Structures are given as structure tokens and as C-alpha cells.
Amino acid sequence: MFQQLPMYQRVGAQAFKKDLSRTVKLAEHLNNPHKNFKSVHIAGTNGKGSTSHMLASVFQEAGYKVGLYTSPHLKDFRERIKVNGKFIPKKPVVSFINANKDFLTENQLSFFEMTVGMAFDYFSRVKVDIAIIEVGLGGRLDSTNIITPEVSVITNIGLDHTAFLGDSIPEIAGEKAGIIKDNVPVIIGETQKETTRIFKEEAKKHNSAIYFAQDLKVPTYHTDLKGDYQNKNMKTAIATVKVLREKGWEIPEECLKNGLNSVKLHTSLQGRWDILQEKPRVICDTAHNTEGLTLVFEQLKNEKFQHLHIVLGVVNDKDLENILPLFPKTAIYYFSKPEVPRGLEAKILQEKASNFELEGRVFNSVSEAYDVAVDAALDEDLVFVGGSTFTVAEII
Numbered sequence: 001m002f003q004q005l006p007m008y009q010r011v012g013a014q015a016f017k018k019d020l021s022r023t024v025k026l027a028e029h030l031n032n033p034h035k036n037f038k039s040v041h042i043a044g045t046n047g048k049g050s051t052s053h054m055l056a057s058v059f060q061e062a063g064y065k066v067g068l069y070t071s072p073h074l075k076d077f078r079e080r081i082k083v084n085g086k087f088i089p090k091k092p093v094v095s096f097i098n099a100n101k102d103f104l105t106e107n108q109l110s111f112f113e114m115t116v117g118m119a120f121d122y123f124s125r126v127k128v129d130i131a132i133i134e135v136g137l138g139g140r141l142d143s144t145n146i147i148t149p150e151v152s153v154i155t156n157i158g159l160d161h162t163a164f165l166g167d168s169i170p171e172i173a174g175e176k177a178g179i180i181k182d183n184v185p186v187i188i189g190e191t192q193k194e195t196t197r198i199f200k201e202e203a204k205k206h207n208s209a210i211y212f213a214q215d216l217k218v219p220t221y222h223t224d225l226k227g228d229y230q231n232k233n234m235k236t237a238i239a240t241v242k243v244l245r246e247k248g249w250e251i252p253e254e255c256l257k258n259g260l261n262s263v264k265l266h267t268s269l270q271g272r273w274d275i276l277q278e279k280p281r282v283i284c285d286t287a288h289n290t291e292g293l294t295l296v297f298e299q300l301k302n303e304k305f306q307h308l309h310i311v312l313g314v315v316n317d318k319d320l321e322n323i324l325p326l327f328p329k330t331a332i333y334y335f336s337k338p339e340v341p342r343g344l345e346a347k348i349l350q351e352k353a354s355n356f357e358l359e360g361r362v363f364n365s366v367s368e369a370y371d372v373a374v375d376a377a378l379d380e381d382l383v384f385v386g387g388s389t390f391t392v393a394e395i396i
Contacts, residue, residue, distance in 0.1 A: 026107070043152075044155025051153065051155055062250065068081075113143045152184055173199065221256070223261060284386060309334065310373075312336070334360055335369070
């Protein structure tokens, strides 16, 4: 799967297909497994992964058998497809490819299309009660968009993946709104002036009830996911549960509360404001666009430390002109290249960063940069690792 066909996370634009026809063809070949289970569909620029994991945890707590499809993975491909928090076993992965290899090859399916087919096939075979499906990229043309869910969720809209989705907030909102289906309620996590009209118009066109999470009166709970930004995601998840209850799903208040408090336990989510050790304190976060990084650095300001060390690695299609000004000038930087074809050379990153008065050394790998940073840090210092999902993946 990795070698034969392109994968957006690794190679970028050439893996992005502006068409759902091959996914539909694969689904038909597999006897439309996605029609055998209920689902929740979640799109958005930031927060869709965390919100997906929160909902999966709540449903598990309520006693349902829950499928969870997310991307990308950090360490193991099988993280993308889980049932009740457990990775898809190796055997079904192998048997899916063996059984469908000729079809996959002949139709030149992308890595993502194959993975979506595998997930839907697996969820159908093990008879999940509900599957929480995270959109890969965009919405309208994403391979996951063949489902008709119980509810559609759009967390928020930011400027990311502009090469594929458009270079303005309204354009990107239009792509994400592509997950809104006829007569299926839609929940909007974050109310944004530029997107409200677009979502309302799309919902009206599909005769879909639309709910804005911030307008709904929902209880305030806690979550074991530590980033301050998780409060927004939690509100979106709670609003979604509220709408699902109206559709007949039995989710007692205690299960909602406990599910939100046990996301890591139930789903094994990693990389979201993860505290890896103390003395020196090491935190990693997969935030990699303007909105995500702004929230992360707001939270960093609340941390107490003597010196700040930042292990930084990014991919080559990031808008560094907008991202680098967010980084603190007072930190010591350890520049590195994530080990994927899209990784930006550490030397180039160092040069670009110096234009914004961010200074530091170049390292041959993320792990070398990380080891040197942790060794150099005093007990009272803080080491932050980020810039890309792949940078975090290499040190977890």
C-alpha cells in the first residue's frame, strides 16, 4: 500500500484525486459495506481528530461497539482503523489486500481510497453499532464522503491545504460543507462570520437542520486531553451527542461525562498536547497550521520554565511566511527534517526561520535533534516538539 500507490501524507499533491468515482467503484466491488453500519462524519481544519476520538470514547462508555476511522497515523498504519480503541488486527489488513489486489491495482486506487475501503469493509464485517469517520482532506471530494451519516459535523475552517481546497475561508468552507447530506442534521463547532452564511445555505439546500455548538446550552465537563483548545472540541462533541440523543441514541449523562474524561484510555489518542516527561518537561503537539499553532503557543505562555527549547520539523508545502512569525523568538531551535518525502530540508527551514529571528542548529534527524535538546535542557527548562504530525511521530 505504501510503495505501490501515492499517499497524500507522504508525497502531497499528486496523491490528491478530485473525484469520488473510484471510491464508489471500490465500494460497489466490496458490496457497499458502508451501508451496513450507522456513522458520524466529521470535517474541519482543526479539531476533527480530537472530536472524533471524544465521540468514540463517549459511545464506548455508553456500551456501543464503535468503529473509529482517522488519519494520518503516527507510528502504525493500523491506528487509522480501530474498534473500541483496538487497532485493526494485522490479519484483516493482509487479507483485504490479498482478496482485492487485482481490483486495487487495475483501478489504480490511491492509498487513501484503499484505506477507506478497508475501514468500511472491516467495520461491516465486525458489525459495529456506529462508526466515527474523520474526513481526510476537505469534504466534498474526500473518499469518506460516500456515507450518509446520522449527523455531519464541521469543527471549524482555517487556511490549510489551500492548493487543493481554495485560498480563502469561504472557498474552503464550501468544500467542507460538501459533507452535508439531505435531511441529515449538521453541527458547526465554531461560529465564524465568514462561514455561517455558506453553511446555512448548504443546509437549507439539503433540508438539513443546522446547529451551532456555541448556541446550544450544554454542560461543562472535563477531558483527559490536556490542550486548552480541547474545550472547543469538547463543546462540539457534547453538541453532537445532544443531537444524536434526539435521534434515539441512548447516551446517559454519566457516560458522556466519563467518556470525555477517558479519551486516551478508550482510544489511545496521542500527540495532542502530550506531556512525555518531567525534568525537563517535554511536550509535543501535532498542530501544524496557523490556527492550531496559535492556540498551542497561547498555552505555552502559561507554562513555567527557565529556557524554552523547540525541536522543529515541517513539510515542504507549509506556508512558512504565516507560520514562523507565531514561534517565540526567545526559544533555542533544533531544526530537523521529518523522514517523509514531503519533509522540508532542515537547512532550508533554518534559513527561513532566521528571517523571523528564530535561531538554532541543524540536525540530521528529528530523533538526533530531540536527544540533543533533552540533553541540553535543564530540569527547569521546557522542550517542545512540533511543526508537523511526522515530527511528533518520530519521537513518540
